[in-house]
Amino acid sequence: MLIVVALGGNALLRRAEPMTAGNQRANIVRATAVLADLIGEGHSIVITHGNGPQVGLLALQAEATSDGGTFPLDVLGAETAGMIGYVIEQELGNLLNKRLFATLLTQVKVDPHDPAFAHPTKPIGPVYDEATAHRLANERGWQIAPDGDKWRRVVPSPKPLEILEASVISFLVEREVIVICTGGGGVPVVAREDGSLCGVEAVIDKDLASSLLARQLKADMLLMLTDVDAVYVDYGTATARALRQVTRSEISERNFPAGSMGPKVRAAIEFAEATGNPAAIGELDDAVKIVKGERGTWFETGAPFHP
Numbered sequence: 001m002l003i004v005v006a007l008g009g010n011a012l013l014r015r016a017e018p019m020t021a022g023n024q025r026a027n028i029v030r031a032t033a034v035l036a037d038l039i040g041e042g043h044s045i046v047i048t049h050g051n052g053p054q055v056g057l058l059a060l061q062a063e064a065t066s067d068g069g070t071f072p073l074d075v076l077g078a079e080t081a082g083m084i085g086y087v088i089e090q091e092l093g094n095l096l097n098k099r100l101f102a103t104l105l106t107q108v109k110v111d112p113h114d115p116a117f118a119h120p121t122k123p124i125g126p127v128y129d130e131a132t133a134h135r136l137a138n139e140r141g142w143q144i145a146p147d148g149d150k151w152r153r154v155v156p157s158p159k160p161l162e163i164l165e166a167s168v169i170s171f172l173v174e175r176e177v178i179v180i181c182t183g184g185g186g187v188p189v190v191a192r193e194d195g196s197l198c199g200v201e202a203v204i205d206k207d208l209a210s211s212l213l214a215r216q217l218k219a220d221m222l223l224m225l226t227d228v229d230a231v232y233v234d235y236g237t238a239t240a241r242a243l244r245q246v247t248r249s250e251i252s253e254r255n256f257p258a259g260s261m262g263p264k265v266r267a268a269i270e271f272a273e274a275t276g277n278p279a280a281i282g283e284l285d286d287a288v289k290i291v292k293g294e295r296g297t298w299f300e301t302g303a304p305f306h307p
Contacts, residue, residue: 001220002173003291005038006210006267007031007049007284008226012084019057019126025087032092034225034287039096039178041288046173046217047088048210051080051184055124055203073155074187074199078105081183088180100177107164107197108186108204108212114158122157122203123147147260148236156202158188160209164197166216173217185209211267215274222271222279223290224264229283231261231297245298268299276301 012027013019038045058076071079085103093101120143128136133151137144145154163169163182172179185204189197207224214222228235230242233255243251251269256262261281268279282296290296 001291002044002046002217003038003221003223004046004048004210004214004217004219005035005287006207006222006224007047007088008206008224012049013053014227019053024054024084025091028084028087029091031225031284032088032095034284035092036095037288038291039099041291043291044173044176045178046169046213046219047178047180048182048206048213049084049088049180049184050206051077051084051203053125054080054084055184057125059125072199073201073203074189077184077203078187081105081187085180085183092178096178100175102172102177102179103183104165104169104172104179104181106169106182106186107189108160108182108209109162109164109197110158110160110188110190110200110202110204112190112200114156116158117156117200117202120154120156121145122155122205123152124155124203125153127152157185157205158200158202160185160188160204160212163209163213163216164189166213169213170217182206182209182213205263205267207264207267208270211271211279214271214279218275220277221291222268222277223287224267224279224281225284225287225290226264226281227283229286229295231256231265231281235261243297245300247300251299265299268297272299272301 013024017023055076058079089101089103127147127150130151133144142153144151169179169181185206186209188200188202188204190200191197211222233241256265264281271279279299280290280296282290286295
């Protein structure tokens with residue numbers, strides 16, 4: 001099967017873990033071992049990944065050292081895609097040294113009039129206690145929102161409309177190249193009136209972009225790996241219940257937080273409905289068992305799918 005595998009930011013950097021180069025590489029080593037197991041099962045994969053913690057950290061560093069000319073989020077997103085993609089490619093290549101790899105910066109077209117620009121929801125950067133978050137928001141003009149029991153900066157997250165390099169990615173996949181792309185949801189761009197492109201100040205949700213990519217590539221499955229073992233109803237409460245196999249009529253992304261599980265559920269629904277193929281969400285270490293239908297949450301349009 002051709003599987004688009006989306007590595008969540010929390011799969012690459014665990015919650016509240018210091019954002020050091022060593023920690024990030026150690027987590028990527030863990031993730032690439034899982035990806036190698038998937039490939040060993042005979043699957044072709046395209047790898048996408050989040051960048052929320054990393055792009056937020058670069059933005060903070062830019063503010064701290066800026067002489068008044070800070071880089072916009074689209075440029076910072078491209079930087080983090082290159083950084084994370086480089087380490088994933090290197091560590092996966094160390095495990096599969098006879099395979100071909102390519103890390104590709106990916107432009108993703110969005111609508112300049114998307115209402116998301118007026119209602120930021122995408123969390124980036126480190127977590128803060130509530131008092132610190134409100135102080136920084138006042139000092140720096142940020143918008144902030146709760147993230148579990150902490151707070152984070154939030155930025156616009158417009159809907160991805162087209163993966164502009166999809167044909168290049170497909171060309172490489174057909175030649176058995178393992179592609180790492182759409183990092184951090186891709187670099188958000190809009191078309192000017194003359195058809196030329198320019199970047200915009202936003203961060204695209206990685207799961208929604210991965211779902212779009214999987215549809216454009218006609219993938220057999222969309223697999224979103226994170227730090228929880230399944231999608232839960234009433235997550236974090238005494239009545240929490242894991243969902244194992246659901247259809248569109250049984251679930252809505254509106255029942256889940258917009259800044260965390262909501263986009264994953266929406267991405268899964270969009271892929272399953274558009275293709276008739278399954279999407280799944282689960283924990284990184286369970287990837288092989290998720291694909292076999294033994295773990296995680298599966299989203300399907302009708303009869304159960306058996307790989």
